[in-house]
Amino acid sequence: MANQINLTINGIAITINKGLTVLDAAGKLNIKIPTLCYHKDLCIAGNCRVCVVEQTGTKKLIPACATPVHEGMEIQTNSLVVRNSRKHIIQLLLSEHNADCTKCYKNGNCELQSLASEYKITNSDFIDLVPHKNYAYDDLSPSIIKDDSKCIRCQRCVRTCHEIQHLSALSVAYKGNHMKISTFAEKPMREVACAHCGQCIIHCPTGALTEKNYIEQVWDALTAPSKHVIVQTAPAVRVGLGEEFDTNSDGRVTGKMVSALKRLGFDSVLDTDFTADLTIMEEGTELLTRLKKALVDKDKNVQLPMFTSCSPGWIKYLEHTHNNLLDNLSTCKSPQQMFGALAKTYYAQKRQIDPANIISVSIMPCTAKKFEANRPEMRDSGFKDVDYVLTTRELAIMIKQAGIDFANLDDEYFDKLMGDSTGAAVIFGATGGVMEAALRTAYEIVTGREVPFKNIDITPLRGFEGIKEASIVIEDALPDWDFLNGVELKCAITHGLENANQVIKNIESGKAEYHFVEFMACPGGCLGGGGQPIPTSPEIRQRRMKAIYAEDLHMPIRKSHENPEVQQIYKEFLGKPLGDKSHKLLHTHYTPRDRN
Amino acid sequence: MGKKQLRRMDLIFANEHDYKEILSKTLKTPNQYIVEEMINSGLKGRGGAGFPTGLKWKLTAEAKGKTKYVICNADEGEPGTFKDREILTQVSYKVLTGMAVCSKITGAKKGYIYLRSEYKFLVPVLEKELSQFHLLCKENNLDFDVEIFLGSGAYICGEESALMESMEGKRGEPRNKPPFPTKSGYMGKPTVVNNVETLAHTFTIFKYGAKKFRDLGVQDSRGSKLFSISGDTPTPGIYELELGMTVQDFVDDFGDSDCKAVQVGGASGFLVPRKRFKETAIGYQGKLTGISLPTGGSMMLYNSSRSMYNVLDNYLDFFQEESCGQCTPCRVGCQQLVKGIEAVKRGEKKASYLDVLLKLTETMKVTAKCGLGQSVANSFQSIVANFREEMIY
Numbered sequence: 001m002a003n004q005i006n007l008t009i010n011g012i013a014i015t016i017n018k019g020l021t022v023l024d025a026a027g028k029l030n031i032k033i034p035t036l037c038y039h040k041d042l043c044i045a046g047n048c049r050v051c052v053v054e055q056t057g058t059k060k061l062i063p064a065c066a067t068p069v070h071e072g073m074e075i076q077t078n079s080l081v082v083r084n085s086r087k088h089i090i091q092l093l094l095s096e097h098n099a100d101c102t103k104c105y106k107n108g109n110c111e112l113q114s115l116a117s118e119y120k121i122t123n124s125d126f127i128d129l130v131p132h133k134n135y136a137y138d139d140l141s142p143s144i145i146k147d148d149s150k151c152i153r154c155q156r157c158v159r160t161c162h163e164i165q166h167l168s169a170l171s172v173a174y175k176g177n178h179m180k181i182s183t184f185a186e187k188p189m190r191e192v193a194c195a196h197c198g199q200c201i202i203h204c205p206t207g208a209l210t211e212k213n214y215i216e217q218v219w220d221a222l223t224a225p226s227k228h229v230i231v232q233t234a235p236a237v238r239v240g241l242g243e244e245f246d247t248n249s250d251g252r253v254t255g256k257m258v259s260a261l262k263r264l265g266f267d268s269v270l271d272t273d274f275t276a277d278l279t280i281m282e283e284g285t286e287l288l289t290r291l292k293k294a295l296v297d298k299d300k301n302v303q304l305p306m307f308t309s310c311s312p313g314w315i316k317y318l319e320h321t322h323n324n325l326l327d328n329l330s331t332c333k334s335p336q337q338m339f340g341a342l343a344k345t346y347y348a349q350k351r352q353i354d355p356a357n358i359i360s361v362s363i364m365p366c367t368a369k370k371f372e373a374n375r376p377e378m379r380d381s382g383f384k385d386v387d388y389v390l391t392t393r394e395l396a397i398m399i400k401q402a403g404i405d406f407a408n409l410d411d412e413y414f415d416k417l418m419g420d421s422t423g424a425a426v427i428f429g430a431t432g433g434v435m436e437a438a439l440r441t442a443y444e445i446v447t448g449r450e451v452p453f454k455n456i457d458i459t460p461l462r463g464f465e466g467i468k469e470a471s472i473v474i475e476d477a478l479p480d481w482d483f484l485n486g487v488e489l490k491c492a493i494t495h496g497l498e499n500a501n502q503v504i505k506n507i508e509s510g511k512a513e514y515h516f517v518e519f520m521a522c523p524g525g526c527l528g529g530g531g532q533p534i535p536t537s538p539e540i541r542q543r544r545m546k547a548i549y550a551e552d553l554h555m556p557i558r559k560s561h562e563n564p565e566v567q568q569i570y571k572e573f574l575g576k577p578l579g580d581k582s583h584k585l586l587h588t589h590y591t592p593r594d595r596n
Numbered sequence: 597m598g599k600k601q602l603r604r605m606d607l608i609f610a611n612e613h614d615y616k617e618i619l620s621k622t623l624k625t626p627n628q629y630i631v632e633e634m635i636n637s638g639l640k641g642r643g644g645a646g647f648p649t650g651l652k653w654k655l656t657a658e659a660k661g662k663t664k665y666v667i668c669n670a671d672e673g674e675p676g677t678f679k680d681r682e683i684l685t686q687v688s689y690k691v692l693t694g695m696a697v698c699s700k701i702t703g704a705k706k707g708y709i710y711l712r713s714e715y716k717f718l719v720p721v722l723e724k725e726l727s728q729f730h731l732l733c734k735e736n737n738l739d740f741d742v743e744i745f746l747g748s749g750a751y752i753c754g755e756e757s758a759l760m761e762s763m764e765g766k767r768g769e770p771r772n773k774p775p776f777p778t779k780s781g782y783m784g785k786p787t788v789v790n791n792v793e794t795l796a797h798t799f800t801i802f803k804y805g806a807k808k809f810r811d812l813g814v815q816d817s818r819g820s821k822l823f824s825i826s827g828d829t830p831t832p833g834i835y836e837l838e839l840g841m842t843v844q845d846f847v848d849d850f851g852d853s854d855c856k857a858v859q860v861g862g863a864s865g866f867l868v869p870r871k872r873f874k875e876t877a878i879g880y881q882g883k884l885t886g887i888s889l890p891t892g893g894s895m896m897l898y899n900s901s902r903s904m905y906n907v908l909d910n911y912l913d914f915f916q917e918e919s920c921g922q923c924t925p926c927r928v929g930c931q932q933l934v935k936g937i938e939a940v941k942r943g944e945k946k947a948s949y950l951d952v953l954l955k956l957t958e959t960m961k962v963t964a965k966c967g968l969g970q971s972v973a974n975s976f977q978s979i980v981a982n983f984r985e986e987m988i989y
Contacts, residue, residue: 063772089925126956127932127939175750175752176919
């Protein structure tokens, strides 16, 4: 067949589809070819040369990742010349690399280290180039540390920031021996158009890009006797955390996570999902209000479509790149920040604790949340609303440091008061989840009926396509909402900032018309966030997404407005959605920023 | 190889006053006939790599796609070459004629001259020539437009895929091959990239026929070639010589009678020491020609006053600066070679460290992404092998 190619690898015959690479073919034969610059999420670079293999009849070695198969190819992946060359290349990379592995944050999770170990690079003839380099170290960003001395110039971060995130905050500068990965005008990361999403971190094979960690600060807080330390956990953490441990679960480790957090010494283990439900109430009401103003009052100042605002990477992106559209953003804070503001007000009052003594920690699949917690406007409680943000990875480090046998922990439950949540909140962790949760609630508010989908799963909203669209026609609305009768509510969902840019272009050119759009900065939504365990790949994200929807199915309540604690907080504290107190504590504003 | 009189030619710079007629005539000739003539002539790429020009045109003509491009590579950057600049100054119409015929054969409607930024002063001259040329294309009903694209001064952009990246507004970094430009080049479309001199030679073939060109040179190296001659020579300059000469014959003509070595092909080429002058020929590597060195035309002569250590150090320093920096063997390998020979010279590394470096160049040769990194081995190995003691003492 014309579309089938026959070749041999190490003498083993294989027939595979045309267009695939030598690396793909080897993978199918379970022959491992080492790679560094290659990543499943990214276009092929072929620059590290670690994957070179020998092709009979060709003097030069060929990069397995970048070479398409062709008929009759004979490949050797472990010949003498391949082994020697590969070893040379690893040695060369190490000679440019600050190999202080025991002091490295990525020690134990570094692709270069693994390769060096595999090839037993116990010594190298080559000259250590590191002292001759003037490597920069940038830890000024609240989210990301960039250590050029660890960089191997594979350009995975550059491709990530360009192809997935449309920002190119990181790009290649200079050439030859001076070539490096840098920012616009070599400014610190915090001064350039960076979304702080951390996608560069989870695509970096070494310790060149890492999260700014706050582990020691949190340990300090946990051991300070006068402090009441509370923790909130985002939905996507519970489907990622297990990857850091040897657990035999389907990926959902909610109960074990809660149990571990209690053992770490948190005074109260609470759930960001609670404020995710609250977000739905606020954001859903905001959407309906905007629709009313636009459709009934014909108010020209109301901006539609409304954009979701729970992804701080997305917010920062919009502030940099399309800041004419900031009024389209929902004014709702992200669930993390809603939680923070309530922790030092509502929670403090109810528990009769001086908010000055509360330390509020959040566990997030996200590095942009670290930036968000540090935004000056996030102090509506009168204090810094969220004191420390840890990523899923940092939590795993703390659990390991505490000697907790995570895999064998019994399940425990979140504490009460801001610990209850619904299935609608859990799915915030997946692309399409906010939209689905919002529709579950908004439709019911408007019509008094459940969304007419079997088991309230709104399937067009799920899945990994970059841009998804859905619409729902409102019929038989309740009297308050009868202006919506016959209105076709048009929605779109997108994840990854490159896709977001596309959606914005479609909106601005008039090609697409929506009422409501969900944007998530990271591929797959929060489950693919920059704070999640490393590595990442489409398969890993797929597994996490499956776990999220399993978690949703498993929840007794699956609609935000039915969350009893949410009903309670409106009754006792907030009054009503978009009310005065909500306005003060749960809503925010945005800041236009430079494109560079 | 016996002694052979060096034949100096005057084909390229000869002013051909009938060039308009030659263009019209060639544009009326069937494509197949022209391609056959080109292939029969034995013309190979004069930039140094030596790909058969007729075949390149044929492959691009056969490639699928409506939009195609012709690019004239005028990023003359190899240390020691300065011939293309002279061609563009004196006989750019020959180059343009070649591009026009290539356009007719391949169906490319757009052509570019990728001019190195240091040759910016040529822009007015070329613009003037281009406006005449465009009129001529119209007269001949050829829908073809040529534009000048000014480079920014990187050596690597002379590598055709880096050149196209640069034209697309990206960093000048070589691409993975395959696909080759004939299939997927500029903007992902089939593209012919020819050196300035190659295109100028096509004019000779159009005017005088393949035979006249083929009669010059030896088996695998046909025709004449421009040489940029520099270094320890009383007669530096640009000369058109028949291919296939031995280095000995060359040195007899151009040396200062104290010639110790000749660097053939610039920094990326090979050093030929005096003891190998007789057995080394200048041309393309082929089965029949014995030791034969390809060249883009740079010939640098060194006499006994020169330190070959300094020569090598200078080349390597050039490479470590001019590597695009993307691939490991080239970026780090070049730095290791520079630091390595310097350490040996200072006595910080044993002389045997040169063997470690020689092995490294073997790796660079087979693993680097493009011709730059692959060819660093050429000068390193040929200089270290022949002047080892100069590296050490």
